[in-house]
Amino acid sequence: MTMSFANGLAALRPRIDAPVAAFLSSCVRCGLCAEACLFHTETGDPKYAPIMKLEPLRRLWSQEFTVMGRLGRALGLSKPMSDEDFARWEELVYDSCTLCGRCSLACPVGNDLTLMIRKLREGMVAAGHSPEGLRKAAHRALTDISPVGVGAQSARKLIAAQSREVGIPIEIDKHGADWLVLISSMEYIAFPEMLGALARLFKAAGQTWTIASDAYEATNVGVQIGSCDVARAIVARTVDAAHRLGVKGVVTPECGHAYQALRWEGPNLMGQAFDFEVIHLIDLLDRWRAEGRLKTKGKSGLRLTYHDPCQTSRRGGLDPQARRLLNLVAEDFVETSDPGPWNWCCGGGGGVSANPRARDLRFKVFAAKKRQLEAVRPDAVVTTCSNCRNVLEESLEHWGMELPVLSLTELVAEYLDEVPS
Amino acid sequence: MSLLLWAKGPGFALAAVLFLLGTAMRLAEILRLGRGTDLARPRGAAGGQALRTVFSRFLPAPGLFARSPVVHAGGYVFHIGLLVVVIGYGPHLAVLGIGGRGLPAGLIDGVTLLTMAAMTALLAARLRDPVKRLISGPGDYGAWGLVFLPLATGFLLVNRVLLPFEPLLALHLLSVEVMLALLPFTKLVHAFTFVLARGYAGAIAGRKGAHS
Amino acid sequence: MSDSPGLATLLRHHGIGRRDFLTFCAGLASALALPPVLAPKLAHALEAARRPSVIWLSFQECTGCTESLTRADQPSLEQIILSMVSLDYHHTLQAASGAAAEAARRQAMADNHGRYLVMADGSIPLGDPGYCTIGGMSSADLLAQTVAGAAAVIAVGSCAAFGGLAAAEPNPTGAVPISRLVTGKPVVNIPGCPPLPLAMTGVIAHFLAFGRLPELDSLGRPRVFYGETIHDRCPRRAFYDQGLFAKSFDDEGARQGWCLFQLGCKGPTTRNACATVKWNGGTSFPIGSGHPCLGCSQPSFWDAGGFYRPLSRPAGLGPGMAAAAVAAGAALGAVAASKRPSERQPVTLDDLETKS
Ligand code: SF4
Ligand code: SF4
Ligand code: SF4
Numbered sequence: 003m004t005m006s007f008a009n010g011l012a013a014l015r016p017r018i019d020a021p022v023a024a025f026l027s028s029c030v031r032c033g034l035c036a037e038a039c040l041f042h043t044e045t046g047d048p049k050y051a052p053i054m055k056l057e058p059l060r061r062l063w064s065q066e067f068t069v070m071g072r073l074g075r076a077l078g079l080s081k082p083m084s085d086e087d088f089a090r091w092e093e094l095v096y097d098s099c100t101l102c103g104r105c106s107l108a109c110p111v112g113n114d115l116t117l118m119i120r121k122l123r124e125g126m127v128a129a130g131h132s133p134e135g136l137r138k139a140a141h142r143a144l145t146d147i148s149p150v151g152v153g154a155q156s157a158r159k160l161i162a163a164q165s166r167e168v169g170i171p172i173e174i175d176k177h178g179a180d181w182l183v184l185i186s187s188m189e190y191i192a193f194p195e196m197l198g199a200l201a202r203l204f205k206a207a208g209q210t211w212t213i214a215s216d217a218y219e220a221t222n223v224g225v226q227i228g229s230c231d232v233a234r235a236i237v238a239r240t241v242d243a244a245h246r247l248g249v250k251g252v253v254t255p256e257c258g259h260a261y262q263a264l265r266w267e268g269p270n271l272m273g274q275a276f277d278f279e280v281i282h283l284i285d286l287l288d289r290w291r292a293e294g295r296l297k298t299k300g301k302s303g304l305r306l307t308y309h310d311p312c313q314t315s316r317r318g319g320l321d322p323q324a325r326r327l328l329n330l331v332a333e334d335f336v337e338t339s340d341p342g343p344w345n346w347c348c349g350g351g352g353g354v355s356a357n358p359r360a361r362d363l364r365f366k367v368f369a370a371k372k373r374q375l376e377a378v379r380p381d382a383v384v385t386t387c388s389n390c391r392n393v394l395e396e397s398l399e400h401w402g403m404e405l406p407v408l409s410l411t412e413l414v415a416e417y418l419d420e421v422p423s
Numbered sequence: 424m425s426l427l428l429w430a431k432g433p434g435f436a437l438a439a440v441l442f443l444l445g446t447a448m449r450l451a452e453i454l455r456l457g458r459g460t461d462l463a464r465p466r467g468a469a470g471g472q473a474l475r476t477v478f479s480r481f482l483p484a485p486g487l488f489a490r491s492p493v494v495h496a497g498g499y500v501f502h503i504g505l506l507v508v509v510i511g512y513g514p515h516l517a518v519l520g521i522g523g524r525g526l527p528a529g530l531i532d533g534v535t536l537l538t539m540a541a542m543t544a545l546l547a548a549r550l551r552d553p554v555k556r557l558i559s560g561p562g563d564y565g566a567w568g569l570v571f572l573p574l575a576t577g578f579l580l581v582n583r584v585l586l587p588f589e590p591l592l593a594l595h596l597l598s599v600e601v602m603l604a605l606l607p608f609t610k611l612v613h614a615f616t617f618v619l620a621r622g623y624a625g626a627i628a629g630r631k632g633a634h635s
Numbered sequence: 636m637s638d639s640p641g642l643a644t645l646l647r648h649h650g651i652g653r654r655d656f657l658t659f660c661a662g663l664a665s666a667l668a669l670p671p672v673l674a675p676k677l678a679h680a681l682e683a684a685r686r687p688s689v690i691w692l693s694f695q696e697c698t699g700c701t702e703s704l705t706r707a708d709q710p711s712l713e714q715i716i717l718s719m720v721s722l723d724y725h726h727t728l729q730a731a732s733g734a735a736a737e738a739a740r741r742q743a744m745a746d747n748h749g750r751y752l753v754m755a756d757g758s759i760p761l762g763d764p765g766y767c768t769i770g771g772m773s774s775a776d777l778l779a780q781t782v783a784g785a786a787a788v789i790a791v792g793s794c795a796a797f798g799g800l801a802a803a804e805p806n807p808t809g810a811v812p813i814s815r816l817v818t819g820k821p822v823v824n825i826p827g828c829p830p831l832p833l834a835m836t837g838v839i840a841h842f843l844a845f846g847r848l849p850e851l852d853s854l855g856r857p858r859v860f861y862g863e864t865i866h867d868r869c870p871r872r873a874f875y876d877q878g879l880f881a882k883s884f885d886d887e888g889a890r891q892g893w894c895l896f897q898l899g900c901k902g903p904t905t906r907n908a909c910a911t912v913k914w915n916g917g918t919s920f921p922i923g924s925g926h927p928c929l930g931c932s933q934p935s936f937w938d939a940g941g942f943y944r945p946l947s948r949p950a951g952l953g954p955g956m957a958a959a960a961v962a963a964g965a966a967l968g969a970v971a972a973s974k975r976p977s978e979r980q981p982v983t984l985d986d987l988e989t990k991s
Contacts, residue, residue: 004982004986005982005986009979012977015974015975016974016977019457020453020455020457020619021627022456023456024620024623025620025623025624027612027619028612028616030613031610032555033494033552033558034491036554037487038487042554043490048556048558051558054558067971068971069967069968069971106624107635108484111480111617111620113620113624114624114627114628117627128979130986137987140987145984231982231983269464270459273462276463276464280464315634317628317631317634319466319467319634339486340486342634344484428938428940431940431947431948432949432950435949435952436949436952439952440956440957441960444960444967447963447964447965447968448965448968448971449968450968451964451968452969455973512878514947517897518945518948518949526878527878528876588903589903589904592903592946596949607964
């Protein structure tokens, strides 16, 4: 039992670096971050102001890393932090933040609040104040590889079934393949057609790929719950597999958090730069498109719109790639309001969808997305994140809306100018 | 010693020392913490985006102007007005040792009134909006006063209202000195640190090829 | 000597007709800010007035004030008024000297007890009574003895009113103003270095005509002469308001007659009548001839931050002090924010099972 208030502080302290200090020094308390956050705009509750969610981090920084704060504490002017503070903030830090990054883009002084909330979770989980749902998922991810319990055998079966379905072999643990491809949990359990689509796309592009039997799953609950220890263990599996299989690169699936976890946090968690490339699936597809490797035929006649996943568009910069691919296959593509970097979150990112306690709130704040969709009245909404896709479907159902949600990857695969199989 | 002489002599020296000491202190607090090296391969240019973000955040975020019109309109009028009054008024230029004639007195008067009106609107918004009220503390209201007083005393001084020239000049200088002295120790320090904050945000996103 | 002839006789003696006298009185009334209808009353009162005895004491001074009062090169209103008093003792002007002079002073005091006026220029050295002794008497004692039977005391010039030059930093003699040592008697301050002659004589005329002193401000100055600032009445004021300033003594602004604020003009903080009464028979005054006002009628004007330094410009901070402040601040901040070892226990599987 290592979780304790003291351990929470000990985990949080090293997260406080120059950017954090610059952000917290600069806040002018204008409240604009709240106007950008769907948890505030859709509930009207002021406690959801993003800067409020950071109060424990701000206090620790102020009391331990600033002259005035240290002076104030020495003189007994400020209340020392307590476990109570962490406990009271658990809901704000986990249930009401999807790490969507909208507040970070809105803050006039440039504060990356999202980054700080991610950091604060390190302290929260070490202090023992993280949602049970996420802890369970993290536990499963460490013991069974998949946070949702897709064991290696089930994964193998799903892969084999999809391979048969499209008539293209999908090789597991193939040494020397060009790419090691990760699949997200949601795809195994809800959208296995993704595997078939991948098989067709890689074949069309003339590249070899494989799935690792011990790292077949991309979702990094460690990053969501905010534990570098859990996150590192998950990243390490992929790194080992990539080395063992001698691949040139690792492809992260559509899921945005998985991309952030491996591509950006990965090397830093491991403490060394990767000697292989990590690329997001959409980035890779767009690269193939540019290289002329992706030939499509025909276009969908449906009125399609796009849901920008926060981690790929806003915080990933992959929104132009997604649109270039969409335009390959969509005849009637319509943008919602606030497209690209300013898109509204589906409400389920950052571990919120894995936290059953937050379900009602998540449905409530989906209202922002709902308004966007209702305004353009599409026939279907396309996205590039299987978690978004699942959350969109659930929320649309909750609100009684009939609207199919499609994967961009699958859509592109559908319009491939077919290669003889 | 008259108040004016104190304000011009020891008062100014004290304020200047506190201002320099405090500003250096706050910047050192930030920079001393440093940043770990990012081991992930860059996908975009951190430096260029850091610089761009320092400027691009002067523009309102899409959709937010409509959601928070007072903060935006008031914020722009207040910041620009303050800048115009501080560096556009002839006597200020002379005190700062910069040449130039300055803007017409009538214009400065108008801008000062407008700036104070904007600040009043911002204060009202802070008191009324639930979010702003929740996240505001004594420091926020204090900082408001620190900025408002120099504007108010300056306006009275130029227009010779309420008090004679000398006490008004003394009060104006003192109010500026109090503001300068406390700037580094309040949220007003964002006047310097915003460059760092925006720069870091831009660099972090820029390296990923993401938006900032 | 209080039974000396009235002013009317004196004027005739000076060859000044009644018509000229009335013109003077009209001018005086306006200088004293009296309504014009009071001018004949003033004339009447002055004609009827008896010459009061005046004892003039000089302490730590430069005689500039006396010069100002007496050196006009043609008969002026001031001189006429001055001739209304019986100057029974004056270091510089009296013919008598030594013991005879002191005897004259004592005589005048005895003859006019309770009615004579004391005019004093110069400051009193309290730090060392050895400075400025007369006939073996210290300045302070001389003052105390002389004002004891006086009706009122008029402190002439900035040294007498506020300490002036002698009291400027570091004030080696421990100089203090007259008002500091006089209790129980009205004291009028007529500051200036020197003061306007009209301010001195105006007060006397007021005393003669109305038997009391004019209304004073918080610094003991007659409001009629010190009620407004130089800046209020300055001919260059329009340029100030437009922000047009001379930046040096020979630049375009100086030639155009622009405001002298940036050259250190103390007009805005100086209360005096120079801008309206002017000097040398109404010819001009410093600002009129291109020099900033030094603020000589204000307390501590010698130490008011420099004659040629703009009023609003702070003294500034030496580079050494500035560098020290920055260095100290940076050191403080760096120490406060330095990372300290903090033992962190990794999150384990067990932890993830624990219910919170
Ligand atoms: S990251 Fe998104 S959900 Fe979290 S506080 Fe910011 S705007 Fe709200
Ligand atoms: S938007 Fe930025 S400056 Fe404004 S309250 Fe939020 S964090 Fe602070
Ligand atoms: S010259 Fe002096 S008194 Fe005249 S307007 Fe300028 S500052 Fe005022």
